[in-house]
Amino acid sequence: MAARTAYEGVTPRRIPGATKENPVSISQLTEATKTVLESSFPGLWVSGEVSDMKKRNGHWYFCLRDNTARVSCVVWAGDQYRIPAAPDEGMKVLAFGGMTAWPAGGSMQFRIKRIEAEGDGLWRKALRISYNKLKAEGLLDPARKRVLPVAPRTVAVVTSAQGAALHDVIAVVKRRCPGTEVVLSACKVQGDGSAQDIVIALDRVLRWGSAEVVIIGRGGGSREDLWAFNDEQLARAIAGFPIPVIAAIGHETDTTLCDLVADHRAPTPSAAAEAAVPDMGQLRRTAIAFDRQMRSSIARRVRVARTQLTKTASTLSRNASRTVDTRRARIAGAGGHLNALSPLATLSRGYAVARSQEGTALTRRAQFGVGMPFNVRLADGTVPSVVAGEPEALTEP
Numbered sequence: 001m002a003a004r005t006a007y008e009g010v011t012p013r014r015i016p017g018a019t020k021e022n023p024v025s026i027s028q029l030t031e032a033t034k035t036v037l038e039s040s041f042p043g044l045w046v047s048g049e050v051s052d053m054k055k056r057n058g059h060w061y062f063c064l065r066d067n068t069a070r071v072s073c074v075v076w077a078g079d080q081y082r083i084p085a086a087p088d089e090g091m092k093v094l095a096f097g098g099m100t101a102w103p104a105g106g107s108m109q110f111r112i113k114r115i116e117a118e119g120d121g122l123w124r125k126a127l128r129i130s131y132n133k134l135k136a137e138g139l140l141d142p143a144r145k146r147v148l149p150v151a152p153r154t155v156a157v158v159t160s161a162q163g164a165a166l167h168d169v170i171a172v173v174k175r176r177c178p179g180t181e182v183v184l185s186a187c188k189v190q191g192d193g194s195a196q197d198i199v200i201a202l203d204r205v206l207r208w209g210s211a212e213v214v215i216i217g218r219g220g221g222s223r224e225d226l227w228a229f230n231d232e233q234l235a236r237a238i239a240g241f242p243i244p245v246i247a248a249i250g251h252e253t254d255t256t257l258c259d260l261v262a263d264h265r266a267p268t269p270s271a272a273a274e275a276a277v278p279d280m281g282q283l284r285r286t287a288i289a290f291d292r293q294m295r296s297s298i299a300r301r302v303r304v305a306r307t308q309l310t311k312t313a314s315t316l317s318r319n320a321s322r323t324v325d326t327r328r329a330r331i332a333g334a335g336g337h338l339n340a341l342s343p344l345a346t347l348s349r350g351y352a353v354a355r356s357q358e359g360t361a362l363t364r365r366a367q368f369g370v371g372m373p374f375n376v377r378l379a380d381g382t383v384p385s386v387v388a389g390e391p392e393a394l395t396e397p
Helices: 026-040 077-082 121-136 164-176 194-208 223-230 232-239 257-261 269-276 280-341 343-348
Strands: 044-056 059-065 070-075 092-102 107-117 154-159 181-186 213-218 245-249 353-355 373-378 381-386
Touching (some): 026 092, 044 070, 077 107, 121 223, 121 232, 121 257, 154 194, 164 181, 164 213, 181 194, 194 213, 213 269, 223 232, 223 245, 223 257, 232 257, 245 257, 245 269
Parallel strands (some): 070 107, 154 181, 154 213, 213 245
Antiparallel strands (some): 044 059, 044 092, 373 381
16 A cells, blocks of 8 residues: 555645645745654664864764765754764764754754764773863872871762662671761762762762761773763862762772772772771771780880899999099099198108297297297197297208
């Protein structure tokens, strides 16, 4: 059976444009063309090579071509969030979209909503652009990373409420540090809008204000599943977050921009929980061992100090004895010298000293007169005396 047309059974005179008496306007023609194109080609994948790439007012305009034909293409700004990066000139791509027409220009366009390059060209390009921006601003510098708190009382987890990552974190924290509180800030971790949802979840943690460390992440997945964590705005939000952030995204072999800007990267959510909280059991064992070590060290130091003190005391005693003996010998020598110089020693050898009644030494003959009293100082006392006759001068033998 033949297909019926929209105007089957209608008099040709009444069909728009069928006769010169019933023409259609240009606007009607282009609008009709647009309707036919959009209904006939609602969505299909097209392969081709990118050429004549232009960007205007946030939109992308280019052509897809092969060896014999080309078609004008447009990617509206509102459709670009599904595409990692703008394709490069000459890049071979697969594009998904639908045919449409631009009534004002009377031209046919292919409206693209998704683009995939051969291999991972667009993904790699988008990642390279964002990576270079963050690196140029110093956000990937290891020196800016902060030290994690030693024993946080509260850990915030930014992940899906239904994912295995949350359960892994809770299990590890409960085992290692039961007193630590784990608080979930739920968000989407893959798909359209997930990067923005994670940023909102981080802002929710910040407004709450009680978290001391944040774990952000999810379990493993494909490149597309993890792509939200390569979002530049999300990476900037993590880099500027005032609370230390641990990133645990995918498996150990997966590395995203969020991993690079976070204060600490963990290969898995379980490893992130281990990095966030201490093992209290191990801390207790370490404290006990440290206490024993300190006690042993103190006892050893006391023994060494006591031995050293004994040696020092013995050395001081010997040195003191030698010093006393030396000084005693010096004093004895000085005493003998002083004794030799002493007048009393001279008197003990048979000499005497004459002194006046006032105690003045009488050393010359002229100081004596007949009848003059004076005293004679001997070694063992004083003898009162009187001059009986004229003093005689000393005669040489």
